[in-house]
Amino acid sequence: MHRSPSAEAEIGEELAAVRPGLSARYADALPGARAAVLTRLWRGLVHDPLPWVAGREAGPEGVVLRLADGRCLRGPVADPYATGDGVTAVGLDGREHADPARLVAELAVPRSAAFAGELGHSVASLALSRAANPDVAGRPVHPKEWPVRDWEWEQRVVDGHPFHPSCRSRPGLSVAEQLAYGPEHRPVVGLGLLPVPVGECLLAGDWPGWLRDGGRVLLPVHPWQEAHVLKRAGGQRLAAHPLMALRTLALPGGPHVKTSLTARLTSSVRDISLGSVAASRTLSELGETVAARTDGLLHVTRTLGAVAAGSPDLAAVLRESPQEYAGAGERVVPVAALATTGLPGVPGWPARLARLALAVGLRLLELGVALEAHGQNLLVVLSPSGEPRRLVYRDLADIRVSPARLARHGIRVPDLPARVVTDDERALRRKLFGSLVAGALAGTVGSGPGLRAALEPAVRELPRTGELAGLCGGPVPAKALTLMRLSPGGAGDRWTELPNPLEVARF
Template identity: 35%
Template sequence: MTDLTVCAYSPGTVRDAAAHTESHLAVHAPQLRAAFRAALPQAAAAVGRRLLGALWREDFADTRIRYDGRGHRHAFDRVEFEAVPADDPVDLLPSSIVDGRGWTLAAELANAVANLAIAYARRSSVDPAGDGPDAEAVALERLAIDGHNLHPCGRTRIGWNVDDVLAHDLEAGTTRIGFVALPRDAHVGDDLGALLGVDAPRGFVAQPVHAWQRDAVLARRHPEVRILDGDVPAVPTAALRTLLLPDGRYLKLSLDIQVTSSRRSISVASTHNGPALSTLLTRLLAAEERVTLLAETAGAALDGSRDASAILRDGLTAHLAGGERVVPGSALPLLAGDLLDEHGGGPLAFLTDYARLVLPPLLRLATRHGIALEAHLQNCLPTFVAGVPHRLVLRDLAGLRLHRPRLAATGAQLTLWPGSVIGTDDLYTMRAKLGYTAFQAHLGELVIALTRHGLDEAAAWRAVREVVDETYEPLRADPATARAAAADHAAFTAPRVPHKALVRMRLTGAGDVYIPVRNPLHAP
């Protein structure tokens, strides 16, 4: 298979990416060529708007000078640009960064445009491929066709070629899970094959893998791994590497392609930590009546490698009551109008109800136990009853940050895999993870969506601040949490708070990079 991003377009232009894509569509899906060509301008504009917004927010000086006053300003220094003054997002990159890793970013942008245009061309109904709340949730995820709500490279699929996108992306509606046999002495974790009813040869353990990963990665890199016959169907979610099984559970599988800023393989640490964290969080969240965790019940990996990792996760079916409607967070801004009509209380009342569902359990967990969940839209599955926010369902624990001293002070016992990146002794790191995902990427997107239905943005953030104050009031009154609560409250309501700098992260090639932005929760 050919890597889409290394095909003779080192300048990373959309023209080159589009020509490459269309040549593959001519072979693999000729019926999509006309729709793909027609969708390219829309896709380029969508990627361009997010890129321009990111460049502005991350304070690239030449972007500020060239585009000052052209966009709509929102909280956390966000600016939304309706019109993009370029047909190719690559042309928006400041000349000062178009060298070195800037060329890598250019190729990623071009890749994102081409794949988004394919997705637009394949746009279909949201009828669920199966019964139950999980199938309905995945169907609704397909509404959020642009991908990540802030990242300009939300549709990058670096490592997949066009035929791979057609076979395995979210719009495909189905993909396959294969199985390999890992040598028993190279297997780490639970016997997932046995849990899924798959046998392995003597001396081996059966391990589920994404069909693409099996054929493109494991068969080439790992001669010690045996490919087993047969596979099973599964439904791709918006996370791509997380697949819905026919029995309603999920498998999160290593997928060695780049989506947004990361290659989506899975560390050995995550396969160990997920089940351990699920056990702990289930206990810690037991008092939160309106919170449900989709537990990661088992995990396994190839020792010393990220290439064959897998994590088994619970589904929704056993956790919901009659009348609950699940709306994946990624689809929430798109369905805000429908929910408002059902709610009947107006946009500010709806937002306040929603903030009271989402924020208190997340803030309490961080203050009491030092655990900052990565509560961006994709990881949250809120439910509604007659439009009223009812329950917060949380999933995927790989991106959380755990402040070891705070957790240790509670007496909780948790052994992380050595070197796990989720553990930290730095309160700034923990707070930045929670603050960026919950306030900016999650509530910030919903607030903007509700402004289209008459919500006043300043009033919205005053209401959110009231929810924050209400949450911390009893925590500050409790001697066991008073000091931590006061410090957390001050951090989340400070004049400036950390924003995840998505473009600068790509240019540095490092881990999370944060910059300060103005905070609408600050009340002088």
């Protein structure tokens, strides 16, 4: 399902019916939301290898894209690592466009109509998120005000993905459902508990007794999934708090539960494949094994159990809360939330974070595990004063594993799904560098100069390995997020190469 580029008006009308008190703030938030999505889109248009862009010319006044059909796109210089709302208009053949959905519709390239619908929804949902959070968006929080509960950190991420044009696209959710389920709206969500006979389930790990009823498994189900996919309601409920991923929720005082939610959020349908359930415990054990070789700098949240009732539409995974790895006075914070914090008294903390993250990421890459260390999966343990001490990683479903490297380091090679297994050096580096450097770290510092300032001192202190040379000696890989949404089928990763902020290897 895709909304048309008139999603702003549609969401405005729905909002007036279900939460009229937010309507004025929503209208006020729309121009900034358009600029935020347009900034992400322009980054993709400038830096992704789009087949209908015939040439690019960059100068101090901006960038000109010459299209294969003879038209020209003109816009400001596009820092590939910048975040925020910096691009307010882009010109297409002399006509200025402030609305990213209308710009893409006017481009009239393959899949542009569907993508324009996603962008319209992204703008409208982002404006809704900002309207509901005037006290959070853009305001740092200092250590004395730090949230106490894990989900409160996650709820501070109002704008979604820092680089994806579809950063807040939720085309399958009504306004009422966004308010009821979106983490930035701070709801308590009642998960359904669907009884399923054990014999009809694929089980991995130890499914806990408190989620069993005799010979039946009580499978946690997101209420959106109940209403739209399973067409059922009622029964037992489990109160939970949605995390950044929306379909993953924190149980108060307990584990996190990842649910199936077959709506398209950002750009992917969020079900849980049967292969992921089957491999969940094996991946968890591998994560613990390699984390043990980081001298205590990394913890991987354990998968406690996973279950699927014959379909990706009806599955759930239970994981440890990252808070299990916090000591006295410490906080475990998703890296994506760091941009909303203030860390006084910690000079150069982005460089300290970069050194910690690179040390851990490169060590695991050498061992044979490439983490998808974006700002949602990667968390940092902060001291009471804000010093980055250790890392926590969650959700191993999309890592890449090299059997040859594991064997070289004496680590038993487990039986894993084929999609996560590769010995290809380029694929392994893309997974780590694209998520960590072009993703988590860039999103935290918010600019190319900021990323360089964080990376340079970190690189000087790290061991001189081939993987570090690979990071410093060439372009930085990044997912071509705009190309992926404009490609036939729209499935699978596609990549681009970004200018290396280090410019040259600094050994």
